[in-house]
Amino acid sequence: MTVLSPAGHFAAAQRGHIRIADTDVIAVAERLHVCGLLDFLQPLVARDTGRPRLLTLEGLLTGMQLCADRHDGAVLLDRTTDLLQYRISPGMRTRFHMPERPETDRAFEASYACTRRLFHTLLKALDPSPLPKNRQLDRAEAGHIMQNADATALAEQATRLQRATGLLIENSLAPARHLLAAHWEGSLALDATPVRTFARGTRTTGPVTATDPDAGWYVRDGDHRDPDEAPPGPKRGTKNTRPTRRSKYLFGYDATLAIARNPGRDGAPTANGHADPAQLPAVVVGFTLDKPGHSPGPNAVDVLADVRHRGHRPGYLAGDRAYNNTSPEAFQLPARALGYKLVFDYRSDQLGIQAGHSGAFQVEGTWYCPAIPQPLIDATADLNAGRIDAETWTRRIAARAPFRLMPKQHPDTEGHQRFMCPASAGKLQCPIKPKSLGTRPHIPLADPEPTPAGPHTVCRQHSITIEPEAGAQHHQDLDYGTPDWQRVYFRLRNSVESFNGFAKDSAYEAIEQAGRRRIRGIAAQTFLLAYQLAHANQRKLARWLDTLPTADGRPRRRPTRRRPTKPLGTWTPTGHLTPA
Known part of the structure; x- marks a missing residue:
């Protein structure tokens, strides 16, 4: 029998006085079932041959959650082993298929080995990288491993990892899920x-x-x-950023x-x-x-x-x-x-007109009539350059509204959306569309610039369709x-x-x-x-x-x-x- 040192006796006595109630352990285990994490991961570590494991996946995940709850989210496998082997009741250890072990160094190491093996088995099923860890590899060897890896299998494991960690996050939100749904x-x-x-x-x-x-x-x-x-980088003699x-x-x-x-x-x-x-x-x-x-x-x-x-x-x-x-x-x-x-938000070189479609301009993510005045287009650029103050910028931003193309309907299932000319929608007066003149004198009057090919498509038609790819980067x-x-x-x-x-x-x-x-x-x-x-x-x-x-x-x-x-x-x- 292993003889414990005085420090070991103190640690064993300390462990013996700190017990986790069965109700707390069961509550954690049940939440793992409810959120679906245990059911999702269990098939990944199941095996039909070999000796029975001395720790179930339910026990491992429960121990890791208990460890995280007691150590500000930090999960260390030695602490997890200590919780499972010495701080839960014999009944809970039986539920997790864990044998009774004495409080000795060899017994702890045996229990720790079970915890560690099962955790690394789980990681192997979730790892989206084929490279071995914990040792330095020659760069050429690492490149060879990556080149010969099964990309499809790695992508599947990356999806599994995303799904598993998402369920862990969802588990933490379970008590507030009804509040999230309401507010x-x-x-x-x-x-x-x-x-x-x-x-x-x-x-x-x-x-x-x-x-x-x-x-x-x-x-x-x-x-x-x-x-x-x-x-x-750039060639020698140019500015390298x-x-x-x-x-x-x-x-x-x-x-x-x-x-x-x-x-x-x-x-x-x-x-x-x-x-x-x-x-x-x-x-x-x-x-x-x-x-x-x-x-x-x-x-x-x-x-x-x-x-x-x-x-x-x-x-x-x-x-x-x-x-x-x-x-x-x-x-x-x-x-x-x-x-x-x-x-x-945008960089300074992305302000103003970003794209065009059927004559309409995309200005800082929104589609506008081609007759929108240049000072309104340059409002944010002028602000950043110090040519106008914040109050003037605010007024110019508000003055853009009448020139905005008006959505005629919601985007369809393919993302295409119909937009009306603001003059056709009654938001703007435009000489190209005489019916918009004089009906509402208080709304702005557009001053479209003549073009050799005649009015733009958005000016000739009542509405246009804009596909999702148009101006997609800054939309x-x-x-x-x-x-x-x-x-x-x-x-x-x-x-x-x-x-x-x-x-x-x-x-x-x-x-x-x-x-x-x-x-x-x-x-x-x-x-x-x-x-x-x-x-x-x-x-x-x-x-x-x-x-x-x-x-x-x-x-x-x-x-x-x-x-x-x-x-x-x-x-x-x-x-x-x-x-x-």
Whole structure:
């Protein structure tokens, strides 16, 4: 029999005094069944031959969830083993097919080996990368492995991983699902935030890979890709805008997060001093991992498709400029096909006229009459250049409305939509259409420029059809710069930045730190990050519930107050926000 040291006796005694109630264990296990995670993963690890496992998949997932609940979302397999082997009742261990073991080092190692084998069996069925982990590979050997891998099988495993982690997130939202159905209209904010991996990075062009070969370097500049992986820069003597190696500061992954938030409400405390019961906090409803700067559009579409697959309705969708700068086939068109209404901001070189169709101009995402005055087209560019002030910009944005093509019907099943000429819709007077003149003298009078070929198609016809590919890269569903656009875009963008800071808090989930996820590889990092994000959801929902009124009408926790100072939008550099 193994003799325990004094420290071992103390640890054993300590374990013996901390027991987890059967009701808590059963509640966790039942939620795994209800959310569908256990039923989804069980066929992936089932086997018909060999000795019976000394730990079931239900037991492993229950132990990992218990570990996450007690350690701020962090899941370490040694802690999970300790919970399952020594802190739950014998009846629960029997349910999970775990034998009774003494509190010795050898017994713990045997139990830990069972936990570790089953977890890595699960990862093998979910891993979208064929590269071996935990050892450095020669670059040529790694390239050979990737070239000879079964792309179809890897794509299937990537889908499984997305589905499994989505169900973990859904499990954290289960207590608030009825509130989401009542108060959330489906709007999301997208953002990619860097997280470290538990491996030391190596030079991308060096002879060997890192021990986590699926990760990459994140840089502060540009599109965040490693400059060693970027295309060749300009020729010598021209300005090179590629990031330098000195800007590398993190070896890990980009986590593409989809944050749910209702932009129709501002979230301010009520007059009674408690939180608004109809404004849920911003929570994550889906995510995925990839190398930093790689495929932001397709990664976002994978997340959106998973969110829709789990039954969440689509609403507005906001993201930073990394998303509307991708090719439309990779992001904008698939996102619109999923039912989302896009809301974007633009770079300074993307302002003004962005596309044309049948004579109509797309100006900052919206289709306008070709007679729209040039000062209205250049409003945002003039603001950024300092040629006009914010008040003038606001008036010019509002003056665009009469020149906007009016939707005649909703888009059809293929995304085609009919638009009316604003003069035909009674929003504008135009000499090309005499019936619009004099009927409503208070509306603007268009001054169309003559063209050698005669009036444009949109001017000759009552309405035109615009296909989804026309202006797809910069298309958005709200008029840029209007109060509605400001409300939706900035509230969604602020919510995703707020959640990033909340989940990166080093006192809690600390998702950016590598020590909370100590297993290498994209499958392991994704699966363990899902527990951290799920815990952040639970913590945020719990804090929100504490700010709601109790039986005596007072909240347990006071919500953040509005301060008698200038709002944050006052300091927006480009003056997009209209002062209240």
